[in-house]
Amino acid sequence: MIRDPEGNYLIVQHIDYGKNQWRFPGGGIEEGEKPEEALLRELSEELGTDKFEIVGKSKNLNRYDWPDGVIDREFQKRGKKYCGQEQVQYLLKFSGVGSEIKPDPKEIKRIKWVKYEDLKNYFVFPNQWETAEKALDEFVEI
Numbered sequence: 001m002i003r004d005p006e007g008n009y010l011i012v013q014h015i016d017y018g019k020n021q022w023r024f025p026g027g028g029i030e031e032g033e034k035p036e037e038a039l040l041r042e043l044s045e046e047l048g049t050d051k052f053e054i055v056g057k058s059k060n061l062n063r064y065d066w067p068d069g070v071i072d073r074e075f076q077k078r079g080k081k082y083c084g085q086e087q088v089q090y091l092l093k094f095s096g097v098g099s100e101i102k103p104d105p106k107e108i109k110r111i112k113w114v115k116y117e118d119l120k121n122y123f124v125f126p127n128q129w130e131t132a133e134k135a136l137d138e139f140v141e142i
Contacts (some may be wrong), residue, residue: 001024001089001090001094001132001135002024002025002043002052002092002093002094003091003092003093003094003141004094004098005094005095005111006091007116008113008114008115008116009024009025009113009115009116010024010025010027010094010101010111010112010113011024011025011111011112011113011114011119011122012046012103012108012110012111012112013108013109013110013111013112013118014107014109015105015106015107015108015109015110017109018114020122020124021124021125021127022112022122022123022124023125024089024121024132025042025043025046025047025108026039026042026043026087027039027041027043028044035088036054036090037134038118039054039090039092040052040054043092044105045104046100046103046104046108047102047103047104047111048100048101048102048103049096049097049100049101049102050098050139051094051095051096052090052092052093052094052095053092053093053142054090054091054096055091055092056090056091057088057090057091058088058089058090058134058135058138059138060089060134060138061090061137062132087123089131089132089135091135091136098113099117104130112128113126116136118135119132120133
């Protein structure tokens with residue numbers, strides 16, 4: 001969860017998402033990586049900048065199962081079968097300027113900065129807003 005100095009949050013629309021589907025940026029951990037290293041690497045790869053500072057970590061672990069189509073796509077992409085995902089949410093501060101963010105067009109269709117009170121309008125996946133709200137309400141300092 002990336003916040004700018006004005007208190008807006010960055011959300012992304014992946015290339016395979018519908019026009020009303022959004023999420024916070026993030027990604028997976030590669031073998032041998034620490035979660036914080038993976039997070040900063042993924043953000044740099046997906047958003048084209050390293051102007052992020054980790055300032056908080058959620059105490060909650062979010063687990064969910066993927067739909068069959070996602071499972072099949074991930075198998076074709078990675079050669080391994082995954083049925084879902086576990087996520088830990090982090091809060092990051094963006095210290096750059098908006099023009100420094102250059103989304104990877106192979107992964108991200110659009111980005112948008114939104115106010116906290118508007119996030120729920122963009123999170124349409126099951127339990128997405130509830131999970132985000134819970135993490136945002138309980139971040140602990142690192």
